[in-house]
Amino acid sequence: MKFVQIIDYKTERSDDMNRLMDRWAEQTKGKRTATHNIIGKDRSQADHYVEIVEFPSHEEAMKNSHLPETDRIFQEMVALCDGMPSFTDLDVVRDEQLNAATAGRFFHEVAAGGNLDIVDELFAADYRDHDVLKEEDTAVGTDVIRSDVTGWRDAFDFRFDLDKQVSEGDDVVTLWTWTGMHKGDFMGIAPTGKRCTMTGTTVFRFQDGMIQEGWWHMDALGLMRQLGALG
The missing domain is CATH 3.10.450.50 (Nuclear Transport Factor 2; Chain: A,)
Structure with missing residues (x-):
């Protein structure tokens, strides 16, 4: 079953966040299991962002989470955020x-x-x-x-x-x-x-x-x- 993770966070350092995501993509090339990634910016709240990451399954998402590069990038991501990001895990039942x-x-x-x-x-x-x-x-x-x-x-x-x-x-x-x-x-x-x-x-x-x-x-x-x- 397809799986989607939604990451909700606030940051005033969007340029640094983009550079961090680019570095993660480069470091995990050939190893990451995510199939699609979208980042949206809240039109009514400039520092509010939502990232949507798609995976073939929950099992593949867990493989991605356990990559050492993912853990390091997450720590740096938290440092760029205003508060702790929230995560919502979804099984895709229709797409x-x-x-x-x-x-x-x-x-x-x-x-x-x-x-x-x-x-x-x-x-x-x-x-x-x-x-x-x-x-x-x-x-x-x-x-x-x-x-x-x-x-x-x-x-x-x-x-x-x-x-x-x-x-x-x-x-x-x-x-x-x-x-x-x-x-x-x-x-x-x-x-x-x-x-x-x-x-x-x-x-x-x-x-x-x-x-x-x-x-x-x-x-x-x-x-x-x-x-x-x-x-």
């Missing part, structure tokens, strides 16, 4: 923007990029897949993603253009255009070397920040015509 970004990572990094190592980072272990190209209505588990991506990448060099994304509640709907060059066997069709395009829509349902279920709809007939399989 529509984050879900859309996760869906985008699948299309660009996993499908087109071939990075199968992050499949378990994006998809729930009991992920349920619904694909119009398959005889079975539902396939379960992350191996179905690895198998599908491998099969498509063996048959085509391709990319995805994400034409539109809509996030609502736990669902992310992606309208995409796929462009590929046919280089390997695909559904019994020998390589043609043809460049093809196909449009489709994917709906991902998220749970606790992971892709729990997916529905795939695509212009498969149009693709087969372009490959010369249909008259």
